[in-house]
Amino acid sequence: MRISALIKRITLQLLRDKRTLGLMFVAPLLILTLMYFLFNGNTVDPKLGVVGIDEQLVKGLEKTDIQVIEYEKASSDTVIDKDLDGLLEADSGNMILTLKNDDTSKAKALQMKVNQVAAAQVQKKLIQQSPAAGGMATKQIDTKYVYGNKDTVFFDVLSPILVGYFVFFFVFIISGIGLLRERTTGTLDRLMSTPIRRWEIVTAYLTGYGIFAIVQTVIVVIYAINVLDIVLAGSIFDVILINLLLALVALALGILLSSFAASEFQMIQFIPVVVIPQVFFAGIFPLDGMADWLQAVAKIMPMYYAGDALKAVMYKGMGLGEISGDIIALAVFAVIFIALNIVALKKYRTL
C-alpha cells in the first residue's frame, strides 16, 4: 500500500536523523525542567524575626517554612543587621509586620504567609470561644483554596499549558520542515509523478509524523508528572488524549504552512507569527481582562482550547465530559487544516 510505504519512509528518515529526534524528545523536557526550577527558585525559607508573639502563632509560622527567630526587642535596624526578611511585633493586641522588601515577590509571599497563619489562628480561637462567630470570621479572612493547596506554586498552574505548548511547538516545526524539505529537494515533484493521490500523501504524513508526536507527547507528559511532580488531578489518559489532538492540529498546521514557505529559513519565520502568539492565549494570561477583539482572536487559536482543557484536567481534575467543548474545537481545527492540506497540494497536481 502506498500510504504504508510513505509512512515507512518518513519513519526511517526521522530515525536516521538523530538530532531532529533529540530536538523532538529531549528539548521539551529540558525546557520544562528549566522552567520548573526557575519558577520554584525562591524556595529559600524567609527569615522572620518575632517579638512578643505567642507560641502557637510561632509554631504555625514555622509550619509554613518560615524561619522564625525570637527577639526580646527589635527595630527595623535589626531587620537589616540580622538580614531578616521581616519582623513581626505584637503591640498591645495589634500585630505589626515590617517587611524588608528588597525583593518584592519574596516580601509579598512572606506577607501572605503571615496573614494566612495569623488569620487561621484568629479563626481557631474564635471557633473555640464561640462556634457561631467562626462562620463570620471565615467570611472576612478568606483562606480557602478552590483549586490546589498551600503547596501550590505558579508552575503548577502554568505547567499543563506548557506541556501542551511544547508538544504543539515541536511537532509544528518538525513536520513543517519535513514536508518543506520534500518540496525543496524536488522529491515531492517526483512523488507527484507516481500514481499516489494527494489525500494519501497527507494521510501518510499525518501518520508518519503522528507516530513520533505520540511518542513525544507520552514522554513529555510522563516526565512532567513523574519527574517534575507536576500536579495531575485528572486522568493521565485524558491529558495524553488532549495532547495528541493538539499534536494533530500542529502537524496539520505545520504541513499546511510549509506550502507557503520557500525555505527552512522562511518556515522558521512562522514561529513568531503563528506559534508564539498561541502562548498568549493559552490561559497563562487571564483572558477576561483582555480587550473584546483580543478575546475574539483567542477563540481562533488552537492553544486556547488546548490550554483550557489541559488546565481543567491536570489542575482542576475535570473529566472528558466537562471539556468536550475544547475537544470538539481541537478536532474541528484538525479537520479544517487537513482538508486545506489536501487542497494546497493541488498546486502540484489536480488529481
Next chain:
Amino acid sequence: MNPSIIVQKVNKSFGKKPVLNEVNLTIGKGQLYGLIGPSGAGKTTLVKMIVGMEKANSGTIHVLDEKMPNLAILQEIGYMAQSNALYLELTGEENLKFFASLFKLNKDEQRTRIAYASNLVNLTADLKKRVAAYSGGMKRRLSLAIALIQDPQLLILDEPTVGIDPELKLSIWNELLRLKNDEGKTIIVTTHVMDEAERCDMVAMVRDGAILASGTPDELKDLYHVGSLDEVFLKAGVKQHENLGVN
C-alpha cells in the same frame, strides 16, 4: 499504431509570464524523442505537463490514448526530474524500494526490478550506502534507476546525463537505445547537448516556449542547410529573433 503522446495547442503561463505558446507535438510509439533548447526555454514545463504535474491553461495532452492528468497512466510513465530528488537519509536500495512500492510492485517484482535498475546504472555495489554519501554522478544514476523501477512504457528524462562522466553517459545512452529497440519503449529526453540530440530519432527545438522546428536530426540540418545540429540551433535562434524584430 496510435502515437504515444499528442500535445495539442498547449498554452501555459506562470502568472503573467508566458512559458509555453501554442505547442503542438506528436511522439510516436517506440520513438526516442529529443527536446533540445537552452535553459528556460520551457522544456521542463512541457515534460511536466506531459506527466500531468502541471496543468495547461489551454490545449490538451493525451498520453497512451488517455487525457492527462490521469493517475492510472502515471503507472506507465517513468519520470526523472532535473533535480535528483532523492531521500538522502535513506540508502540507495531504500530509495528504490520506496518508489517501487508506490507503483505497487510486489516483493518479487521489487527484487528483480531493483537488481535490474541498479545494475543498469552501475550502482549494485553501493545500494547499501546512504545516498548522503553518494557522489553527484551516483545520485544522478540512482535517480535514473528510480525512473526505470516500474518498467514503464514511457520514459521521460529531464536532462538525464548532466553531471555524469563520458563513459557512463555512453553506457546510459546505449541502454536507452536498447530499451527503445528491444522493448519498444517510448523515450523523451531533454538536453542541451547536441551530440545527444544526434542520437535521437526525432528532435524538437524549443525556444522561448515555442517549438521552432521538429524532425529527424538530418531533416533539421537540411532545413537550415548546415552540417551540424549546433548550427541548426544557432540559426533557428537567430531566425526567431529576426521574426520578433519584424513583428
